[in-house]
Amino acid sequence: MTQVLKKCSLSDKLCIVWQQQYEIIIIPTFLVGIFLIILGVILWLFLRGKRTQQQSPGLQGIAPVPPSRSPNGEAGGHGGSVFVPLKVTSVESLLQTSTHALAQLQVPREQLSEVLEQIYNGSCGAIYRTKMYTEDPAKSKSIVLKTLKEPARLHEIQDFLGRIQFYQYLGKHQNLVQLEGCCTEGEPLYMVLEDVAQGDLLGFLWTCRRDVMTMDGLLYDLTEKQVYHIGKQVLLALEFLQDKHLLHGDVAARNILIQCDLTAKLCGLGLAYEVHTQGAIASTRTVPLKWLAPERLLLRPSGIRGDIWSFGILLYEMVTLGAPPYPEVPPTSILQHLQRGKIMKKPSSCTHTMYSLMKSCWRWREDKRPSLTELRSRLETAARTADDRAVLQVPELVIPELYAAVAGISIESLSYSCSVL
Secondary structure: OHHHHHOOOOOOHHHHHHHHHHHHHHHHHHHHHHHHHHHHHHHHHHHHHHHHHHHOHHHHOEEEOOOEEOOOOOEOOOOOOOOOOOOOOOHHHHHHHHHOOOHHHEOOHHHEOOOOEEEEEOOOOEEEEEEEOOOOHHHOEEEEEEEOOOOOOHHHHHHHHHHHHHHHHHOOOOOEOOEEEEEOOOOOOEEEEEOOOOOEHHHHHHHHOOOOOEEOOEEOOOEHHHHHHHHHHHHHHHHHHHHOOOOOOOOOHHHEEEOOOOOEEEOOOHHHHHHHHHOOOOOOOEEEHHHOOHHHHOOOOEOHHHHHHHHHHHHHHHHOOOOOOOOOOOHHHHHHHHHOOOOOOOOOOOOHHHHHHHHHHOOOOHHHOOOHHHHHHHHHHHHHOOOOOOEOOOOOOOOHHHHHHHHOOOHHHOOHHHHOO
16 A cells, blocks of 8 residues: 555545545554454453352352461461372372371271161262171171272372371360271271261251150250350360361361260361361362351451351350351351441340350451350350250251251251261
8 A cells, every 4th residue: 555655646636545545444443453352351351250150159158268377377287297198100009108107097897897877978988877896796886987989089099098197197085076997908998987876966956946855765955054065075176176286167066966965076177187288278178158257258367266256156056956147147248247247146045144155256356256265264164153954945947958048058068977077
């Protein structure tokens, strides 16, 4: 076009028309190109946001877990002292590598009964209740058998072995679910755990709502004094974890097992395992929003005071016999609810002393909440004068599907599967 214009005289009208056509074509084309590029960027950002929402279960009342701090304020995680190193290329060599570390935990497979009662079937493997025999048949005991699905990939086996070693690292505590042993010399892999026949505390609380005094010869009533008794045991378990620089991260009635004598055993230690072995919690790990402290909801690093906030929710669960927290607030609106300075109202069956304990756990600032030791001391003081005769009563029975929707959890989580790591 430039060459053509050079051959024209200034008075040549046809050349002027060509020059104007050149400007009319190039400038709009340039503007359209910029528009298409901007439109493409906006569309890409929109699709990426939609994909993130679909992958994140936060809209259902569950949030990803932020990094955690150890009780002394440092970042959580202590390397990988109980993590089986993945330096092998086959399942056989991996099992051989871990044989020495788990030698004291091995249970001969012939000691396990062939009669298995399946109590849960998860994505990683089924969970059974069965019996473990000893040399004295009269001393056989019921145990829970967690299995790893077959065929399992190398990293799945590594993770399964790492969780067994984590139990070994923790050691024994009367208020934690105990590891009885394992079968890992070959596939299928088994994790042998103690059986707590009454199941999880949430189901127990729901049973207490029924208008019966006994069931199978066991008393199913709960008093204020017994609530303090159970709460104290949970605090003892949390103190034990704190001494090992561990956080629980998901303190809730569904993650506590209860025995016939009301001995409470904290379970659901998957978050503690991940922080301890990897220094962070897996991005796929999620926790129901309504049990999280504000700093967790804001995706900030959380310390042991985050567990204390959740303990206050646990007290509410117990005194209401398993009611979902914040029943009038949608799970996805819980952060805005707390930011307005609102907390749960005192339940009708709750004394002022217990509600005061709850409120102390729900202080917005972490440093304003009591420590585990302070909280346990206050619980023990309150228990001395607590009513041990008046039975907590809630007339309505629970519909699990409705509870799951209000609490913002999946119906599958309301299962005995919470009893395993």
